[in-house]
Amino acid sequence: MKIKEAAIFLNTTPKTLRFYEEKGLIYPRKDKSNQYRTYSHEDLYRISTILSLREIGMSIPAIKSLLDNPTLSDKQYLDIQRSALFEQWIEMRDMIETVDKMLLQDDMKDIEPIRQLTNHLKKLKEIRRSWTDRWNFDNQAANYDNNIKKDGHVFNIHDGYDQALAKVVDMVQISSGKTVIDIGIGTGNLGSRFLSVGARVIGVDQSTLMLQKCKEKYPQIETRKGHFLALPLLDQSADAIVSSYALHHLTDEDKLFALEEMLRVIKPGGQICIADLMFHDNYHRKKVISSYLRNGNKLAVESIEDEYFADKSRILAWLTERGLFVKAMQFNDILGLIYIKVN
Ligand SMILES: C[S@@+](CC[C@H](N)C(=O)[O-])C[C@H]1O[C@@H](n2cnc3c(N)ncnc32)[C@H](O)[C@@H]1O
Known part of the structure; x- marks a missing residue:
């Protein structure tokens, strides 16, 4: 032509x-x-x-x-675009909310509250833009499941992995036809457990290759490219949100923004359950690190310091301040669970 x-x-x-x-x-x-x-x-x-x-x-x-990337399929292009649109939409909403709050100010000449509002907005934007995948999960996707060490090893973050995933399913009572979102789904090890109860499972992950692997293993899971801080989901669209071994890739401060984002997406009466690497509090963290150091386990200390194992007490305080029903448990020194029931 x-x-x-x-x-x-x-x-x-x-x-x-x-x-x-x-x-x-x-x-x-x-x-x-x-x-x-x-x-x-x-x-x-x-x-x-x-x-x-x-x-x-x-x-x-x-x-x-x-x-120019020959490995991506048409659907993967669209998935990436959907994720970008959600980010823009969420950013727009934040801007509109800020303008709304500014308009509620009695005195627009009073600079301080306006400055606080715009600073908050700026911070949200920066946090969303600055997160980078330092761990290169795309590279880990092919061998991720084989690298989950069940036992042995000087420092095994997966000690208690199966027990924790089973506990999440046990806590989140979900019936057939309900929507469960697994954030940081990886290869689908947690989300897939909800398929047997007939739930609609949507897996969100920032890594295209993890999502591809998940889809190969579990074609019934709907996969979506997306980020903890800008979920590719509409408001109040999830009956349950679960996540395992993923939230510790965000700093403790960013974790609170991620929780805020989960609260946007969860339906009233919904449940959120997170199994992840966490300490009870900062004192516990110091105690565990000292004990590894005493035993000469440098690998353990390096691994802990390379990521952001949560300070559970900080998350729990944030959630209870918002009047949410919360339950927490610890499986071992580094692995814990937080369950939230939304009003
Ligand atoms: C250690 S894997 C855990 C995978 C799976 N949930 C499991 O329990 O085996 C962490 C996963 O979280 C994803 N992830 C890390 N940070 C993320 C973020 N900020 N937003 C979305 N996904 C993220 C990674 O791409 C990776 O697939």
């Missing part, structure tokens, strides 16, 4: 097609003698993908990096 025909066929303009070419998104064959372009079937398919991604708001550089 020549450029005019291609543009008509795709319901766009020749100018747009030339623009995409200029940006390195498409490479139609050009006649050497007159430079006329010919668009192949593959070109047309690629352009229609670009047009759809533009329609849903994706930037040209983002489209380019997606199209």
Whole structure:
């Protein structure tokens, strides 16, 4: 097809097609003698993908990096785009809420409350943007399950893993047809346990390859690319939210923002249950670290310091301040569970 025909066929303009070419998104064959372009079937398919991604708001550089990645499927592109849209939507909502609060101020000339509101907004934006996957979970996806050490080893963070996952299922009483969200689902080891009760399970993870692995293992699980701090879910859409071994990739301060985000998504009467690496409190953390040091277990101390094992007391205080019903337990020195029933 020549450029005019291609543009008509795709319901766009020749100018747009030339623009995409200029940006390195498409490479139609050009006649050497007159430079006329010919668009192949593959070109047309690629352009229609670009047009759809533009329609849903994706930037040209983002489209380019997606199209240049041959390992991603069309559905994975869309999943990434959905996650980006949710981030924008959540950010917009925060901005609107801030404006609403500013408008409630009696005196707009009183700078301090306005400054506090805008600082809070700025902080939220920074927190969402600054989180990076230092652990490269995409690289871990293929061997993640094999690397879960059941016993032995000088420092085994998975000591009690099965017991903790079973306890989450036991605590979260869920009936058939209800929606369970597993955040940081990884390869699906926790979320899959809710399939047998007939729940709709949605797995959220920031790692595309973890989600891919999860889908291979459990095709019934709906996977969504997303982040603890910007969940790709509408308000009050979950009957239960669970998470295992994932929240400790956020600092203690960011964990509270993640909980706030879970409270946005959970339905009234819903349940949240988190099994993760945590200490009772800072005193407990120091005591455990000292005991590892006394035993010469440097690996344990390095592992603890490389991540953000939670201070459970801080999370519990935050939750109870909000009047939520909370239960907590500890399986061993480093592994605990927090259960929340939302009013
Ligand atoms: C150690 S794995 C745990 C996987 C699984 N939940 C389990 O219990 O085996 C941590 C998972 O959390 C995900 N994760 C870490 N930080 C995250 C974040 N901020 N938002 C969403 N997922 C995150 C990682 O990509 C990874 O798949």
